[in-house]
Amino acid sequence: MSKLLSLGKVLIKPMNVVFRPNNFTPNLQVTLSTSSVHNVNFFNKLPAEKLWKSVTSVSNAGAKKGRGKGTGRIRIRDLNRGQMIGVGKINMLWPGLSAPVIRGRELLKQQRLPDDPERMEKLIKLRDSMTRFRRLRLNPIERGWSGSKMPGRSIGPPDPIGEDEFTGFDTKVLQLRSILIMKGSLGRTRNYQAMVVTGNGQGLAGFGLGKSKEAPAALRKAKNRAGQKLMHFEIYDGHTIFHDFYTAFGRTKIFVQKRNEGYGLKCHRAIKEICQAIGIKNLRAKVEGPINIQHIVKAFFIGLLQQRTHKQLAEEKKLHLVEYKAENEYYPKLVASPSVVRTKEEIPKNETLDFVQYVMNDKLILRKKKFPRFYETMPHYQIFLKKYEKYRNHEKIRLNLKVEHGDIKSFLTDKYPEPKEQEA
Amino acid sequence: MSLLIRRFVPTKTCNVVLKQNEPAIVVISRRKLSIVPSMYDGERDPAPKFFSSYVQKLLKRLTRPDFSKVFRKRTNSGVPVLKTPTYKFLTSDELELEFSKARLKADKLLQMPPVVKVHQKIDEVLSQDPALVGYDTAKYLFTDITFGVANEHRLIIERDPDGFLRSCDHDVRKRLNQVYFPLKGRSIKEPLMFSDSEKFNNLLDREKYEFVLDRACVQYEPDEPNYQRVTSITYQHIDMNKKYDLLRSTRHFGPLAFYLTWHQSMDSLMLELLQSGAVREAVLLAALRYAIHSDIANGDVAHALTEEIFPSPVQLSKPEQLSEADIDLDNKCIEFVQKYIVSNSSMKSQQELALQGFREYYQQLVELSRGLQKAHGKV
Numbered sequence: 136m137s138k139l140l141s142l143g144k145v146l147i148k149p150m151n152v153v154f155r156p157n158n159f160t161p162n163l164q165v166t167l168s169t170s171s172v173h174n175v176n177f178f179n180k181l182p183a184e185k186l187w188k189s190v191t192s193v194s195n196a197g198a199k200k201g202r203g204k205g206t207g208r209i210r211i212r213d214l215n216r217g218q219m220i221g222v223g224k225i226n227m228l229w230p231g232l233s234a235p236v237i238r239g240r241e242l243l244k245q246q247r248l249p250d251d252p253e254r255m256e257k258l259i260k261l262r263d264s265m266t267r268f269r270r271l272r273l274n275p276i277e278r279g280w281s282g283s284k285m286p287g288r289s290i291g292p293p294d295p296i297g298e299d300e301f302t303g304f305d306t307k308v309l310q311l312r313s314i315l316i317m318k319g320s321l322g323r324t325r326n327y328q329a330m331v332v333t334g335n336g337q338g339l340a341g342f343g344l345g346k347s348k349e350a351p352a353a354l355r356k357a358k359n360r361a362g363q364k365l366m367h368f369e370i371y372d373g374h375t376i377f378h379d380f381y382t383a384f385g386r387t388k389i390f391v392q393k394r395n396e397g398y399g400l401k402c403h404r405a406i407k408e409i410c411q412a413i414g415i416k417n418l419r420a421k422v423e424g425p426i427n428i429q430h431i432v433k434a435f436f437i438g439l440l441q442q443r444t445h446k447q448l449a450e451e452k453k454l455h456l457v458e459y460k461a462e463n464e465y466y467p468k469l470v471a472s473p474s475v476v477r478t479k480e481e482i483p484k485n486e487t488l489d490f491v492q493y494v495m496n497d498k499l500i501l502r503k504k505k506f507p508r509f510y511e512t513m514p515h516y517q518i519f520l521k522k523y524e525k526y527r528n529h530e531k532i533r534l535n536l537k538v539e540h541g542d543i544k545s546f547l548t549d550k551y552p553e554p555k556e557q558e559a
Numbered sequence: 560m561s562l563l564i565r566r567f568v569p570t571k572t573c574n575v576v577l578k579q580n581e582p583a584i585v586v587i588s589r590r591k592l593s594i595v596p597s598m599y600d601g602e603r604d605p606a607p608k609f610f611s612s613y614v615q616k617l618l619k620r621l622t623r624p625d626f627s628k629v630f631r632k633r634t635n636s637g638v639p640v641l642k643t644p645t646y647k648f649l650t651s652d653e654l655e656l657e658f659s660k661a662r663l664k665a666d667k668l669l670q671m672p673p674v675v676k677v678h679q680k681i682d683e684v685l686s687q688d689p690a691l692v693g694y695d696t697a698k699y700l701f702t703d704i705t706f707g708v709a710n711e712h713r714l715i716i717e718r719d720p721d722g723f724l725r726s727c728d729h730d731v732r733k734r735l736n737q738v739y740f741p742l743k744g745r746s747i748k749e750p751l752m753f754s755d756s757e758k759f760n761n762l763l764d765r766e767k768y769e770f771v772l773d774r775a776c777v778q779y780e781p782d783e784p785n786y787q788r789v790t791s792i793t794y795q796h797i798d799m800n801k802k803y804d805l806l807r808s809t810r811h812f813g814p815l816a817f818y819l820t821w822h823q824s825m826d827s828l829m830l831e832l833l834q835s836g837a838v839r840e841a842v843l844l845a846a847l848r849y850a851i852h853s854d855i856a857n858g859d860v861a862h863a864l865t866e867e868i869f870p871s872p873v874q875l876s877k878p879e880q881l882s883e884a885d886i887d888l889d890n891k892c893i894e895f896v897q898k899y900i901v902s903n904s905s906m907k908s909q910q911e912l913a914l915q916g917f918r919e920y921y922q923q924l925v926e927l928s929r930g931l932q933k934a935h936g937k938v
Contacts (some may be wrong), residue, residue: 378646395641411632454648457657461642464664467657476651490646539748 138280141263147406155439175275187211205254210266216260226250280404285311285329287404290354293333293362306333306358307408309342310428325351332360334412341365342409342432368439372396377445387430388423390500391438395460405431413439445471448494456490561679567617574580594795598787608851609674609817613862616869617847618813621840622669625875628808632775647654672772673815678782683726700727702735710736733780744777753778753789763796772811794818799833820848826906833913836920838892839868845899856902857895864895881928893918 178186193203203209221233230236230243237243271283279287285308292304293511310330313322327332327350334340344355371377371393379392389406393416400407402420405428410418422431449456451473456471487493510516536543599605635641650659696860703714715735729734737747738935752758752774761770771793776852779786794815797803806812819825825844832841846865849858867888878885893914 171679341607393643395643398640398643449648452648454650455654457647457649457654458644459647460633460644462632463630464668466626466656466664469654470646479650479652486646490648493648535746538751 151274182333183214212262214262216265217258224255226254246528279308285350285354287408290358291509293359294355296362299332301335301362303335303337304333304339304362305336305412306331307412309405309432311354313350324348329353329357330432331357331361332409332412333358333365334409334414334433336412336414338368338370338414339365340368340409340412342436344429365552366436366440368413368415368442369444370414371445373414373515375418376415376439377442378448380438380442381490381495381498381500382434382441383424383433384430384437385427386424386426387434388432389431389438390421390423391435392419393417394419406435408517409435449473452493454482594792594799596788596791596795598677598784598791599674599821600784600787604676605817605821606673606675611850614817614847614850617811617843617850617865618671618816620869620873621816621843621847622809622812623807623837623840623873624665624669625808626661626665629668629755630661637708669808669810671810672776673781674814675782675819677784677787678729678780681726681728681732684723685716685726686724688724693720694722696720700731700735700738704739729780729783733783740821742777744774746778749785750774750778753785753791759789759792763793766800766802766805768793768802768805769809769811770798772806790814791818798824798827801827803831816844816847816849820844820851823852826904826910829904830906830910830913833910833917835898837874838889838896838914838917838921839871839874841896842868842892844895844901848903854903855899859892862894864891868892873875877893878924880931881924886925889921893921897923903916 137478143188190205192210197203219233221227221229226248228234228243228246230245230250234243252366273283277288279285281287288308292301292306295301308329308331310328311327314326314328316326318324326343326346326348328346329350330342330344331354332340332342341361343357343359343361343364345358345360347352347353347356374396376391376393379390382389382391391402396417398417398419400410400416400417402410402419403422403426406420406422410416411431420435443451445456450473453473453475454477455469456472458468458470459465460468482488487497492499494499533543536545540546540548698720699718701714701716701718708714713732713736715732716724717727717731718724734747737745752762752771759771772790775786775789775793779789789849797806797815798819803812803815806815816825816828821826825848829841831843832838832844842861844866846856846858846861849855849861855861871885871888881889896914900907900914904910
């Protein structure tokens with residue numbers, strides 16, 4: 136054994152002897168000398184900033200083609216991150232730099248510690264993490280319609296005017312986009328345009344459009360303009376609109392329908408935000424034609440303004456207006472009465488008496504026929520129906536058995552227990 | 560006539576019989592409050608009294624129907640979202656027609672569950688065939704399932720292993736009727752809320768009286784002992800806690816008032832009426848007692864007075880102004896109630912006090928409305 140060990144030492148020694156001169160890099164020797172050397176590496180000659188620029192920059196022509204964007208884009212990494220003075224590739228203990236001078240009663244000496252094999256891996260990992268694009272993280276409550284984008288996000292009440300504050304108001308961004316405009320002196324410049332809706336949830340609401348060079352400024356302008364253009368809307372029973380209506384702006388058409396409590400807002404997201412600002416809780420709206428947000432907003436506001444209250448409808452018709460609700464056993468509830476009521480003889484024959492037809496201004500909604508689902512005409516669907524017909528009540532039976540016996544079993548289970556499954 | 564045969568293992572039917580008798584005993588023994596159910600099982604039959612048109616009129620008026628409560632939202636009937644309301648433009652005549660239709664509908668919704676005597680056990684042997692003794696170990700049940708026969712008139716008989724052919728008892732009849740002609744909401748096995756006394760008491764403590772009574776109507780027949788047990792405990796619980804308002808404007812108030820009057824314990828209801836200032840209804844209640852028991856001192860006046868009260872509108876809240884006719888009628892009512900308290904009431908002092916309070920309040924109201932009339936120059 137001892138012979139073998141000694142042989143090993145002999146083997147190592149000459150190697151050390153051979154490789155030692157290479158450990159001293161020629162550069163180190165050069166820096167010590169005063170004369171300049173021409174074949175120097177540019178890594179040492181140029182600052183980090185210039186080196187990184189050479190790697191990441193894209194030519195003007197390339198940038199116009201869209202190079203250097205999206206995936207494969209090289210990002211600048213801070214190589215100093217995660218590094219400390221006094222800690223390096225060779226794990227040395229430097230008293231006064233990486234360690235205290237005196238530990239206990241002992242005066243520490245400069246010495247080499249065993250190498251940390253994971254140090255480099257950690258550094259590489261840290262550097263790699265810098266290459267990925269990090270999305271701005273938002274609290275789920277603060278999020279808008281999509282990610283960290285502005286549309287759908289709340290930006291608070293409009294700024295107070297003098298001493299008048301907008302208490303109870305909240306503003307939602309409906310649209311924020313950049314538009315390019317041409318200027319005589321500057322050429323093509325970028326502008327931001329924002330559309331917001333503000334409201335107090337109790338009938339007061341307004342929308343505003345703001346433009347500016349910067350996005351926050353555009354949002355602020357829009358918000359304050361919306362605060363200046365408040366409109367009041369009456370809400371039926373505190374939860375919905377008075378009647379169905381049709382409204383349009385440009386070629387954008389909206390069919391809005393009144394719904395009962397618990398239905399919610401089933402409509403375009405911009406309409407939903409407007410309804411929440413006003414305080415409408417139940418409604419259905421279908422947008423037809425172009426879904427330009429500005430058009431939708433304008434059309435919906437126009438439609439709301441053109442609504443007639445039940446009192447107005449009764450006065451127009453000179454007839455009582457009666458409400459029937461299924462949950463109240465269709466009890467006729469008188470919601471509005473005119474000052475003068477017409478009799479049956481005074482109503483002309485061709486007058487529209489149907490409520491929905493009247494409030495829609497005799498416009499009929501085309502309700503397309505629903506076709507059967509593609510699988511319903513296939514033979515396998517008939518087989519499926521036949522096969523599963525016998526199971527159609529099992530869910531209810533299971534629930535009932537659980538109520539009666541506390542488990543899925545019947546009064547016969549004790550007498551005739553289920554055969555136990557044999558373990559495979 | 561088509562007959563269907565069901566084989567019943569004798570031990571099973573035995574279980575059924577036991578199970579039906581069991582809860583009644585358990586409820587009485589386990590209850591902490593120990594409300595003893597009292598049924599209509601005596602000599603007297605309540606049905607002729609209850610169904611007489613005069614008593615029905617009294618009970619319906621005592622229900623004090625408020626349409627906003629009669630037509631209130633109860634359940635979503637399994638639909639997650641309520642239906643969209645519909646609207647109509649109506650002339651005054653059409654509107655009046657709609658209201659009269661609604662009144663008919665309210666009458667239907669307020670139809671009272673019948674109050675009848677507990678049924679007798681059916682023990683009728685149709686034939687005895689000793690040759691069939693030991694023919695089978697099981698009992699045979701024969702049901703006539705002809706379409707259009709009422710459940711109570713359906714022919715259901717059993718052939719016992721001992722050779723007897725007899726008519727089935729009520730519990731077997733009910734089970735077989737439910738098997739062949741299921742009623743919606745009724746289960747073959749008694750629901751736990753009725754059979755488990757703890758669950759039942761919990762419901763009563765949470766004041767779910769209407770739910771209990773509604774479900775009892777679906778689950779039981781009105782002449783079943785179990786129905787009368789459940790309802791009588793519920794009525795007594797309401798009476799003890801003075802929660803009459805929970806049953807007003809529902810179909811159960813009439814049977815409640817009838818039950819309390821039948822068992823001579825309507826004085827706390829009378830007290831509640833006087834305290835809330837419904838003196839006309841107090842007269843109706845006393846008249847109801849006279850109609851059932853004929854034990855009131857001035858009973859002969861009652862009928863005439865109630866006939867005067869019936870045409871007047873139902874007072875849902877305390878009146879703000881009074882006409883001379885109202886004052887006249889109310890004074891008669893106060894006088895009548897006064898006599899009733901003196902001669903027949905079992906809570907004399909309390910009712911006396913309540914009536915005195917009402918009198919003072921009423922006097923003020925009379926002065927106010929007469930003063931108003933005078934100020935308008937209408938006297």
